[in-house]
Amino acid sequence: KQEVTQIPAALSVPEGENLVLNCSFTDSAIYNLQWFRQDPGKGLTSLLLIQSSQREQTSGRLNASLDKSSGRSTLYIAASQPGDSATYLCAVSPLNQGGSEKLVFGKGTKLTVNP
């Protein structure tokens, strides 16, 4: 059974700092991995999607890497801003689901960027 873990559960940093959020998964048989952002009481905003054949994806100040063999992904945020404060969720789409797109989520890292 696929399990996704995100450490730490919470992180507080000063504005301007570069930071890394971690995600690990137990089964390397995945189609892709997706990072999301969730603001309090809101839905999920997709940040980056990495296919299993890719090593990284970049969007603006965000860079996500994937090491499928070790079951790890990182989300790097450069020059953090108070507006980056949110919960960041990692999710994998397992193989062998008969075409299903079910995502398995970690419990998230709550990021606070202090001005």
Added chain:
Amino acid sequence: KAGVTQTPRYLIKTRGQQVTLSCSPISGHRSVSWYQQTPGQGLQFLFEYFSETQRNKGNFPGRFSGRQFSNSRSEMNVSTLELGDSALYLCASSPGPYNEQFFGPGTRLTVL
């Protein structure tokens, strides 16, 4: 292009009642998935529909059901509500397998 929409945004029900939640996917998307989010369990998969067929189902009791219409809009129904059904219910859509998934704003259900 409009995003995923969910209605209603907020619901308050009492135990034993039933509720229907609606999700309209992004235009052209044929796959719709539903998730339940609670503080204790996080995001848990409920079910997934593609072209009006349920393609996968999570580990939830039979009180939770869903369907998808020919225009890809989807509904989920929860019967005989329990206090533990209080949660944020999220809907996601995608154009097809292994593509990026896009989530709606959710429906906040409170069961009293």
